[in-house]
Amino acid sequence: MSAIRLENLVKRFGAFTALKTMDLAVDDGEFMALLGPSGCGKSTTMNMIAGMERPSEGRILFGDRDMAGVAMGQRGVGFVFQNYAIFTHMSVRQNLSYGLRMGGRPKAEVAQRTGAIADLLQLGDLLDRPAAGLSVNILQRVAIGRSAVMEPAIFLLDEPLSNVDAAFRAVMRTELKQLQRQFRQTMVYVTHDQLEAMTMADRIAVMDHGVLQQVGRPLEIYNDPANLFVARFIGSPGMNLLAGLPLETAAGPVVDLGAIGHSPVLAPAQAAAARRARGAVVYGFRPEQVATVPPGHGMAMPVSFVERIGARTILHLGHGAQGAKAVFENDVGLSPGSMAHLAPIPAAIRLFDAETGVALRGT
Amino acid sequence: MSPAAKPGPDESARLGLRLTLPAQVLVLFISVFPLLMQLYISLTDWSPLSGLAWPRAWEMWNTFANYTDLLSDNRLWSALGRTLLVMAICVPVEFLLGLGLAILFADNFPGKRLLYSILIMPMMVVPAVAGYMFYMLFQSGGPANDLLSAISGIPVTVAWLSDPTLALAAVMVADIWQWTPLMFLILLAGLVGVPQDQVKAATLLGANAWQRFVTIVLPRMSAIIIIALAIRVIECFKIFDTLFIMTGGGPGVATETISVYIYKITTQDLIWGYVAAIALAILIVLSVACVWAMKRMAK
Numbered sequence: 175m176s177a178i179r180l181e182n183l184v185k186r187f188g189a190f191t192a193l194k195t196m197d198l199a200v201d202d203g204e205f206m207a208l209l210g211p212s213g214c215g216k217s218t219t220m221n222m223i224a225g226m227e228r229p230s231e232g233r234i235l236f237g238d239r240d241m242a243g244v245a246m247g248q249r250g251v252g253f254v255f256q257n258y259a260i261f262t263h264m265s266v267r268q269n270l271s272y273g274l275r276m277g278g279r280p281k282a283e284v285a286q287r288t289g290a291i292a293d294l295l296q297l298g299d300l301l302d303r304p305a306a307g308l309s310v311n312i313l314q315r316v317a318i319g320r321s322a323v324m325e326p327a328i329f330l331l332d333e334p335l336s337n338v339d340a341a342f343r344a345v346m347r348t349e350l351k352q353l354q355r356q357f358r359q360t361m362v363y364v365t366h367d368q369l370e371a372m373t374m375a376d377r378i379a380v381m382d383h384g385v386l387q388q389v390g391r392p393l394e395i396y397n398d399p400a401n402l403f404v405a406r407f408i409g410s411p412g413m414n415l416l417a418g419l420p421l422e423t424a425a426g427p428v429v430d431l432g433a434i435g436h437s438p439v440l441a442p443a444q445a446a447a448a449r450r451a452r453g454a455v456v457y458g459f460r461p462e463q464v465a466t467v468p469p470g471h472g473m474a475m476p477v478s479f480v481e482r483i484g485a486r487t488i489l490h491l492g493h494g495a496q497g498a499k500a501v502f503e504n505d506v507g508l509s510p511g512s513m514a515h516l517a518p519i520p521a522a523i524r525l526f527d528a529e530t531g532v533a534l535r536g537t
Numbered sequence: 538m539s540p541a542a543k544p545g546p547d548e549s550a551r552l553g554l555r556l557t558l559p560a561q562v563l564v565l566f567i568s569v570f571p572l573l574m575q576l577y578i579s580l581t582d583w584s585p586l587s588g589l590a591w592p593r594a595w596e597m598w599n600t601f602a603n604y605t606d607l608l609s610d611n612r613l614w615s616a617l618g619r620t621l622l623v624m625a626i627c628v629p630v631e632f633l634l635g636l637g638l639a640i641l642f643a644d645n646f647p648g649k650r651l652l653y654s655i656l657i658m659p660m661m662v663v664p665a666v667a668g669y670m671f672y673m674l675f676q677s678g679g680p681a682n683d684l685l686s687a688i689s690g691i692p693v694t695v696a697w698l699s700d701p702t703l704a705l706a707a708v709m710v711a712d713i714w715q716w717t718p719l720m721f722l723i724l725l726a727g728l729v730g731v732p733q734d735q736v737k738a739a740t741l742l743g744a745n746a747w748q749r750f751v752t753i754v755l756p757r758m759s760a761i762i763i764i765a766l767a768i769r770v771i772e773c774f775k776i777f778d779t780l781f782i783m784t785g786g787g788p789g790v791a792t793e794t795i796s797v798y799i800y801k802i803t804t805q806d807l808i809w810g811y812v813a814a815i816a817l818a819i820l821i822v823l824s825v826a827c828v829w830a831m832k833r834m835a836k
Contacts, residue, residue, distance in 0.1 A: 224741060247741060247744065248743075253741045255734050257734060259734035260735075273742035276745075276748050320738075
């Protein structure tokens with residue numbers, strides 16, 4: 175068992191900075207997802223934790239132990255590669271027992287531990303099959319088992335589900351989460367798929383362009399994005415973000431949204447946030463947290479497109495920078511060209527500084 | 538479009554056959570005809586001096602006399618032994634040197650490109666030219682002795698190519714010089730093709746460099762190693778040009794390999810029926826040995 179601490183971690187490749195001053199603490203036994211679009215530095219971070227890359231600056235600590243100068247084979251880290259990197263010229267058994275055999279463990283111990291991990295991962299019947307030609311889901315379990323048999327304190331997974339099809343991914347998400355509960359190891363999981371991060375992780379670290387954007391529990395990140403990037407990136411569709419100006423009216427504080435009209439009167443917390451703004455703000459709300467209201471109340475936006483996907487109806491509203499989406503459980507009877515009158519749920523409204531993109535909070 | 542205008546699968550196969558037929562006949566003529574001719578002559582006492590055109594060689598029919606003769610031909614057997622000795626020393630040395638160089642060149646180091654060009658140059662030297670080079674290198678007053686004198690501090694004046702044992706060693710040095718680059722090139726291609734993720738995975742599982750090499754890199758390269766060895770074994774068996782220019786098979790028969798022996802009895806003794814029998818026997822033995830060895834190694 176081991177906690178991971180990254181302190182002022184920087185990684186440069188020549189003139190390109192892949193990771194800019196990252197600080198992150200992963201608790202012992204925690205499942206931490208590193209989430210971000212490709213090129214955000216998440217894999218680089220992971221490779222540095224594993225020891226495959228050397229940090230340009232900063233420190234990596236496992237518990238209290240500085241990992242600088244500790245070779246990757248000596249870190250006690252389990253690593254599952256994106257393509258699994260199974261030794262295809264060996265059998266499943268030889269794959270699973272590889273680390274133990276190379277470590278020179280006694281034969282009886284190798285057999286016993288390999289058997290135990292095979293049973294746990296339901297690979298018992300496949301032990302003597304050649305690894306080449308096995309299906310992706312089995313390869314993945316072999317890859318996990320091969321690392322898990324070494325009982326590493328830290329488990330690193332690099333987009334392990336990106337090679338499997340969508341239907342199977344759902345099964346694997348549950349399976350992986352259960353495995354983590356069984357192993358109770360510290361896990362760092364790199365992914366660009368927010369659904370994987372949201373469903374499996376204890377906490378998510380959202381990254382973009384080599385900068386850590388926000389760390390928090392999945393719902394914290396969903397409900398209270400720290401900045402515009404996180405707001406846009408998390409959620410499907412992402413948060414609606416409308417440019418506006420805070421305005422005091424006779425009814426109370428609102429946000430002037432230009433052509434769309436005024437927002438409904440802000441709730442006290444949001445009003446406090448609006449008062450902290452120095453100029454333009456971005457008015458944000460989740461597409462799911464919108465209600466239809468009678469004309470004259472709320473915001474009037476033209477419907478440009480309606481997506482009906484069975485359980486949900488997604489309205490595409492407005493255009494360009496003042497465009498938004500709204501998701502409803504039932505069909506709302508609106509068609510393209512008509513006017514939608516909508517009001518976000520007051521408590522769900524989030525305001526951001528238009529200039530810096532940082533969330534404005536009331537307290 | 539009418540059905541007739543569209544060629545069916547049978548028809549297009551027949552068209553393909555007709556189009557490739559001339560080429561196939563040519564290939565058949567080039568590869569099979571000489572073999573049949575050789576087989577025919579090998580069953581006769583025919584010689585170009587016999588005054589008969591080769592199709593009439595049946596007039597000198599001797600059935601399997603040539604084949605029974607070669608079993609008791611001591612010069613042939615010692616030439617074969619010598620060829621196998623050259624092969625048994627040159628191929629492993631070339632393999633180990635080539636593998637070592639390939640491992641060195643799989644990593645980056647300053648001057649790699651230049652060194653790479655220099656290293657593969659011997660392969661591009663015409664074998665006859667390489668033969669003359671080594672012929673001069675190994676003269677008693679030549680650079681090989683100068684180098685040995687400089688290293689040892691004692692004046693060395695060995696007559697390399699006149700000593701039966703040393704002549705064979707000199708020939709092997711030339712072969713290793715010329716053909717290690719080929720081994721190096723093939724093995725480097727194999728080494729670069731080893732999936733780096735697997736090597737990293739093995740490292741993360743605690744395997745040290747030697748264990749990684751033995752358990753991941755070598756098995757991954759096995760196919761290409763077999764190909765490299767097969768090429769060199771076959772080529773080495775046919776060793777001729779460089780050797781012939783350096784020693785002419787001498788002194789005496791000290792460096793006479795199979796190819797040199799066949800060359801000599803072809804051009805000097807002119808007993809072509811016998812030559813055909815030897816060549817055919819070698820072809821059969823070598824083919825069987827190659828197929829057997831490759832099947833075994835593929836496992």
